[in-house]
Amino acid sequence: MVSRVIPVDPFDLVIFGGTGDLARRKILPALFRRYCAGQWPEDVRIIGAARSEHDDSAYRALVADALREFAPERAKDSPSVDGFLARVSYVRIDAEEQAGWAELAGQLTEDRVRAFYFSVGPRLFGALAGQIEAHGMVTDRTRIVVEKPFGHDLQSARDLNATLAGHFDEGQIYRIDHYLGKETVQNLMAVRFGNMLFEPLWNSQYVDHIQITVAETVGIAGREGYYDRAGAMRDMMQNHLMQLLCLIAMEPPAKFDPDAVRDEKLKVIRALDQVQPHHIVRGQYGPSDGEPDYRGAVGNPRSATESYIALRAHISNWRWAGTPFYLRTGKRLVARSSVINVMFKDAPHSIFGADAGRHANVLSIRLQPNEGITLKVTIKEPGPGGMRLIDVPLDMSFAEALGPENQDPPDAYERLIMDVIRGNQTLFMRGDEVEAAWAWTDPIIAGWQARGDVPKPYDSGSTGPGDAELLMKRDGRHWQGIKP
Numbered sequence: 391m392v393s394r395v396i397p398v399d400p401f402d403l404v405i406f407g408g409t410g411d412l413a414r415r416k417i418l419p420a421l422f423r424r425y426c427a428g429q430w431p432e433d434v435r436i437i438g439a440a441r442s443e444h445d446d447s448a449y450r451a452l453v454a455d456a457l458r459e460f461a462p463e464r465a466k467d468s469p470s471v472d473g474f475l476a477r478v479s480y481v482r483i484d485a486e487e488q489a490g491w492a493e494l495a496g497q498l499t500e501d502r503v504r505a506f507y508f509s510v511g512p513r514l515f516g517a518l519a520g521q522i523e524a525h526g527m528v529t530d531r532t533r534i535v536v537e538k539p540f541g542h543d544l545q546s547a548r549d550l551n552a553t554l555a556g557h558f559d560e561g562q563i564y565r566i567d568h569y570l571g572k573e574t575v576q577n578l579m580a581v582r583f584g585n586m587l588f589e590p591l592w593n594s595q596y597v598d599h600i601q602i603t604v605a606e607t608v609g610i611a612g613r614e615g616y617y618d619r620a621g622a623m624r625d626m627m628q629n630h631l632m633q634l635l636c637l638i639a640m641e642p643p644a645k646f647d648p649d650a651v652r653d654e655k656l657k658v659i660r661a662l663d664q665v666q667p668h669h670i671v672r673g674q675y676g677p678s679d680g681e682p683d684y685r686g687a688v689g690n691p692r693s694a695t696e697s698y699i700a701l702r703a704h705i706s707n708w709r710w711a712g713t714p715f716y717l718r719t720g721k722r723l724v725a726r727s728s729v730i731n732v733m734f735k736d737a738p739h740s741i742f743g744a745d746a747g748r749h750a751n752v753l754s755i756r757l758q759p760n761e762g763i764t765l766k767v768t769i770k771e772p773g774p775g776g777m778r779l780i781d782v783p784l785d786m787s788f789a790e791a792l793g794p795e796n797q798d799p800p801d802a803y804e805r806l807i808m809d810v811i812r813g814n815q816t817l818f819m820r821g822d823e824v825e826a827a828w829a830w831t832d833p834i835i836a837g838w839q840a841r842g843d844v845p846k847p848y849d850s851g852s853t854g855p856g857d858a859e860l861l862m863k864r865d866g867r868h869w870q871g872i873k874p
């Protein structure tokens with residue numbers, strides 16, 4: 391089965407911060423892969439913009455290097471690289487100065503989609519938005535793309551939303567959370583709402599609890615300053631894990647349309663209870679292989695910022711009352727693994743007697759690596775000697791199930807940027823969602839700051855602090871393993 395490529399209309403895409411890390415690692419390689427897949431028409435234009443001095447050919451050389459480094463499998467084909475570069479140009483612009491804006495406006499084509507990617511720090515969003523409007527670049531087909539962090543707390547998120555709303559309609563603003571662009575995350579919706587099998591069981595009557603784990607092996611190298619101000623709660627929990635929680639817990643939207651989906655997600659966030667202090671575990675990683683511990687990495691021996699957080703959340707609505715959601719994320723853990731485990735209840739009565747043990751179904755949705763879905767079911771252990779039960783996985787690895795042509799599905803940025811061009815906001819966060827997520831997050835952070843809580847140390851290469859195991863054990867539950 392070969393995945394279909396549906397061509398998009400011609401567009402102009404301006405990348406503010408076109409020389410930066412995100413542009414080089416993610417945005418430009420994603421555009422290049424979509425170009426190689428034949429998704430765009432010939433006359434698309436990509437315009438990099440930043441303060442550094444480059445002419446078009448120097449910028450194309452920078453882009454070519456980025457493609458060789460971050461899209462090496464496709465960049466071997468030099469006609470493709472040349473074809474892509476022919477569509478790339480550069481304008482020198484300082485967001486806070488006047489030079490360059492008229493030149494940029496002059497390069498844009500009338501009557502086509504024009505997307506402005508704000509791949510710069512949020513401090514500059516207001517200046518960029520103001521200049522785009524002042525230079526007459528806002529049309530019905532203008533879209534802007536903004537990256538996390540979308541605020542540091544509720545007030546700053548409100549301020550950012552207000553700044554953008556001063557220049558653009560909400561329907562023109564695309565707030566990226568790249569987790570939402572992952573194939574399996576969308577599959578989560580397909581599995582839930584495309585099958586009769588799961589949805590009737592998707593509630594507190596049948597689901598004992600849900601675990602969401604986003605484990606990373608990397609530390610915070612290269613992002614020390616930002617990370618020590620943010621921590622795992624702001625960097626991961628408030629956005630990525632919250633979005634996964636919303637998709638797993640939301641009611642079926644009436645249709646798969648942007649506002650219908652986002653309305654349902656918003657209801658989940660608003661139904662979240664405040665998290666109790668004893669349901670929160672924070673940790674900081676220790677040293678490993680000559681690498682410093684967290685505090686050494688940030689150069690602050692007294693840092694109280696967490697590189698790990700686990701918490702137990704509750705959603706107060708009819709569907710989920712009584713079913714806890716355990717969420718955890720951390721750096722320098724034993725394996726890189728993002729997975730959602732839906733832990734079903736035991737069958738109400740075992741006809742096989744106490745010796746058969748306790749068995750419950752687990753639906754595991756793996757986001758990375760090796761995207762796929764596994765359903766653990768209970769069967770009879772083969773062979774004579776009575777009825778012994780074992781749990782076996784019904785495993786659907788997407789790469790295997792869908793054939794070799796789908797071994798390399800588009801990455802999240804490829805899908806999301808093409809959605810921007812198509813004008814489909816379903817997989818982007820709406821302003822009120824972001825604010826509701828901060829409204830839930832702020833009191834949690836304020837609580838531990840007021841208590842003076844200090845994160846617990848944990849070994850690099852482990853599954854996190856021991857207290858996170860206790861969080862589960864106290865409830866008679868345990869975390870599923872973190873496997874690569």
Ligand code: NAP
Nearest residue numbers: 407408409410411412440441442483484485509510511537
């Ligand atoms: P970066 O490497 O520091 O790049 C920043 C870019 O902005 C550079 O191209 C810089 O180029 C340009 N710039 C800075 N000041 C400017 C100004 N006054 N006017 C015009 N251009 C200006 O940062 P980054 O890692 O690419 O991150 C960009 C944004 O994405 C940040 O908000 C970050 O939090 C977010 N983000 C990044 C990642 C990632 O993986 N890197 C992931 C998620 C979100 P000049 O110095 O030449 O002007």
